[in-house]
Structures are given as structure tokens and as C-alpha cells.
Amino acid sequence: MKKQSPWMEIPEVRTFEHLRAAVNGYTYSRVILTALDLDLFSVIGEKTWTIRRLARTVDASERGIDILCRNLASLGLLDSQNGRYKNSPLGATALNRKNPEYRGAYLSLLQQHWDAWSGLTNSVRSGTPHDDGEPIHQEEYRRAFTWAMHHRSRDIAPRIAKHIDLRGSTTLLDVGGGPGTYTLAMLARWPKLHGTIGDRPAALQVARAVARKHPAGKRLSYLPLDFMAEDISGSYDVIFLSNVIHIYGPDENIELLKKIKAALNPGGRIIIQDFFLWDKKGLRPIETNLFAITMLLYTDTGNTYTAQEVKKWMTKAGFRALTIIQMPDEPLLEGR
Numbered sequence: 197m198k199k200q201s202p203w204m205e206i207p208e209v210r211t212f213e214h215l216r217a218a219v220n221g222y223t224y225s226r227v228i229l230t231a232l233d234l235d236l237f238s239v240i241g242e243k244t245w246t247i248r249r250l251a252r253t254v255d256a257s258e259r260g261i262d263i264l265c266r267n268l269a270s271l272g273l274l275d276s277q278n279g280r281y282k283n284s285p286l287g288a289t290a291l292n293r294k295n296p297e298y299r300g301a302y303l304s305l306l307q308q309h310w311d312a313w314s315g316l317t318n319s320v321r322s323g324t325p326h327d328d329g330e331p332i333h334q335e336e337y338r339r340a341f342t343w344a345m346h347h348r349s350r351d352i353a354p355r356i357a358k359h360i361d362l363r364g365s366t367t368l369l370d371v372g373g374g375p376g377t378y379t380l381a382m383l384a385r386w387p388k389l390h391g392t393i394g395d396r397p398a399a400l401q402v403a404r405a406v407a408r409k410h411p412a413g414k415r416l417s418y419l420p421l422d423f424m425a426e427d428i429s430g431s432y433d434v435i436f437l438s439n440v441i442h443i444y445g446p447d448e449n450i451e452l453l454k455k456i457k458a459a460l461n462p463g464g465r466i467i468i469q470d471f472f473l474w475d476k477k478g479l480r481p482i483e484t485n486l487f488a489i490t491m492l493l494y495t496d497t498g499n500t501y502t503a504q505e506v507k508k509w510m511t512k513a514g515f516r517a518l519t520i521i522q523m524p525d526e527p528l529l530e531g532r
């Protein structure tokens with residue numbers, strides 16, 4: 197049976213009970229985010245803890261930790277045994293900074309989102325980002341964000357690379373490639389391929405660090421650029437554009453697609469990965485629709501788009517033979 201995304205299980209709000217459940221969704225997030233604030237999963241590590249010892253160790257009240265742990269156990273993030281608690285497999289790995297599977301950079305990003313989302317009413321009123329938007333020029337923020345992207349996609353990238361046929365291609369540019377996670381997965385699959393990550397300098401620092409530890413990392417180059425302000429230099433067989441178009445508005449994306457077209461070798465192709473809206477009304481998947489809110493909170497012009505809309509932009513930019521690559525997760529758009 198096809199694995200269903202947890203987002204598909206969110207019901208539409210049709211009854212008052214649905215409304216209560218939807219509005220109280222934040223309680224679920226807040227419990228998890230508070231556990232992350234206390235670094236509870238790392239403290240618990242591989243051991244089983246009494247409430248008293250755990251409260252003392254994280255410098256919190258026994259009453260607070262008792263209620264918090266019970267709730268984390270009911271969410272499946274901790275296991276409880278006779279009033280003692282230990283980590284669930286997820287808590288012991290992705291949420292535990294002492295484990296190599298730790299996704300700390302991405303968890304920090306989710307923690308920051310709480311404040312941004314609390315300012316949503318202001319952003320809806322003004323149509324502008326909370327807190328003047330993401331500080332894109334602050335190098336430290338950019339590096340942390342790029343690590344977060346790596347922690348988000350390092351498991352899914354090889355699965356996606358499996359569905360992209362790059363036979364016969366020798367050069368690939370990843371525009372806004374960030375940590376290079378997807379390109380490295382494609383290089384691992386195609387030994388004759390050489391990859392280039394095009395991004396801001398701070399993002400490229402992270403890409404270099406990721407590549408140093410990857411078996412295919414030697415086949416990666418780095419192109420510092422601001423693709424909105426300048427043309428894309430070089431020419432490539434394939435250009436990958438992953439999770440970039442949602443940051444910008446339609447006109448900016450059409451201009452970017454034209455620059456990409458100009459940087460492709462004859463017969464070269466673009467492959468676009470993003471959060472696409474797939475139904476006729478442009479309402480689903482719900483995750484994609486909600487992601488447009490994140491773009492309202494963090495960008496000046498970003499949004500999420502239907503695949504049909506993006507195909508129209510691709511046609512305007514000169515791409516033909518547009519295809520959709522079906523995959524287990526999000527489909528991809530391809531054009532020549």
C-alpha cells in the first residue's frame with residue numbers, strides 16, 4: 197500500500213469539533229517545541245529516567261516535567277514504564293544531539309517558526325514578512341539555514357535521485373542548491389556527472405563542508421552568485437532548481453527561468469522540484485498551501501503555485517516538452 201503523508205490525515209474543518217481540534221493544533225506543537233527548548237531528548241539519551249532526576253538535570257519543576265513527559269509519551273515521543281521515561285526511537289536519534297542522526301539545525305528552524313507564526317495576523321494585514329523578513333544578508337543566519345536544509349533533506353535526497361535519469365549528462369548546475377544535498381545524491385548515482393552548486397557564498401561554505409564528508413564530493417564545484425541580480429555563467433546539460441520558486445513571485449520566476457534556459461547546452465534540460473499545488477482548485481496538498489503562509493512570513497513575494505502555473509512560466513521562458521516525473525513523494529517538473 198502507498199505510504200500516506202501525515203499531512204493527508206488532517207481533516208477539513210466542517211464541524212465545531214473539527215474546529216476545536218484544528219485551533220488546538222498549536223498545543224501539540226508547543227509541547228514538542230518546549231521539550232526541544234529544554235533539550236530533553238538529548239538529556240534522556242539512552243537512559244531511563246525518574247521524573248525527579250530528570251527535572252533536576254534540566255533545571256525545571258517536577259510538576260512541569262511530569263506533565264510534559266506524560267504528554268510526550270502520549271504523542272509517542274517518549275516511552276513510559278512505571279513512572280519512568282526513556283526515549284522513543286525517534287527521540288533517541290533525530291532529536292538527540294549526541295546521536296549522528298540528530299537533525300538539530302532543522303529543529304532550530306522549526307523552533308524559530310513559532311515566533312514568526314505568532315506574527316501572522318500582522319503579516320496578513322501588511323502583506324509583508326514578520327520582523328522585516330529573513331535576514332538574508334546575515335551570514336550566520338544563512339549558514340544555519342543551509343544546515344537546516346541539509347538536515348531536512350539528507351534522507352529523502354537519495355530516494356529522489358533514484359527517479360531522475362541523468363544518463364548521458366555530464367554537467368549539472370544546482371541553482372540555489374544550498375548545502376548540495378540533492379546534487380551529491382545525484383553524483384553518487386551517476387559516476388560520470390560533475391555538479392556545480394550556485395548559491396550565496398555563506399551557503400557555499402556549508403556545501404563545501406557537506407561535500408568533504410561525501411564520497412562523491414570531489415566531483416562538486418561552487419559558483420557564488422545572486423541569480424536575481426546577475427546572469428548565470430557557464431553552460432550545463434542539466435539545471436536543477438529545487439525549492440527556489442516558492443521564494444519568489446511569478447515575474448521574478450519567469451526571469452529566472454529565462455536565465456536558466458540561456459545557461460543550458462543545446463538539448464539540455466531543467467528539472468524543478470518544489471511544493472506544487474496539484475488539484476484543480478489549487479487547495480491541496482494542505483502542506484503546500486500552508487507553506488505559502490511560511491512564505492508570507494519570510495519573503496516579500498514568495499508563494500506556492502499550481503504545477504499548471506509553473507508550466508506556463510516555463511513555456512514563456514522558452515522550454516518545450518514539459519513532463520511531470522512521478523515519484524513517491526512530490527512529483528518533479530522537467531522541461532527542455
Ligand SMILES: C[S@@+](CC[C@H](N)C(=O)[O-])C[C@H]1O[C@@H](n2cnc3c(N)ncnc32)[C@H](O)[C@@H]1O
Binds near residue numbers: 342371
Ligand atoms: C529553500 S533553499 C533550497 C536549497 C536546496 N535547493 C534544497 O532544495 O534543499 C533556497 C536556496 O536558494 C538560495 N537563494 C535564494 N535566492 C537566491 C539568490 N537570489 N541568489 C542565490 N541564491 C539564492 C538560498 O540561499 C538557499 O540556499
